[in-house]
Amino acid sequence: MVHLETARQQGLDTVALTDQDGATTRCTLADGLRVELLAWRVAWWQEAPRMRYHVRSLGDGAEGWVWADFLKTPPSPAETE
Numbered sequence: 001m002v003h004l005e006t007a008r009q010q011g012l013d014t015v016a017l018t019d020q021d022g023a024t025t026r027c028t029l030a031d032g033l034r035v036e037l038l039a040w041r042v043a044w045w046q047e048a049p050r051m052r053y054h055v056r057s058l059g060d061g062a063e064g065w066v067w068a069d070f071l072k073t074p075p076s077p078a079e080t081e
Contacts, residue, residue, distance in 0.1 A: 006033050007072040017055065017064025026064040034058045034074065 006015040006029050014028040022043070029035070035055040043052045051068035 005072050005074045006031055006035065006066075007070055015066060015070045017062060017066055020054075020065055022052070022065060022067075027062045029057055029062065035071075038063070 013031055015031065016025045016028050018025050035057050037053055038056055039054040041052055042049045044050075052065050053068060053071060054063065054065050055071075056063045
């Protein structure tokens with residue numbers, strides 16, 4: 001199991017989780033929440049390949065797809081001490 005954290009982008013405090021095609025927002029998650037990686041796929045955006053991930057919030061179980069740009073690796077335990 002891989003855990004990632006949502007990352008603040010473009011000055012927003014939340015990250016939108018969308019349907020598989022990225023057309024409809026299902027919900028939003030606050031910046032910094034941990035999510036579980038469920039699946040990934042390459043999607044084309046403006047004629048360039050980009051990664052999208054299907055994630056589930058570890059807090060409330062909300063699921064949706066998000067661009068890789070909105071995810072970051074959480075700090076290691078040694079970094080948080």
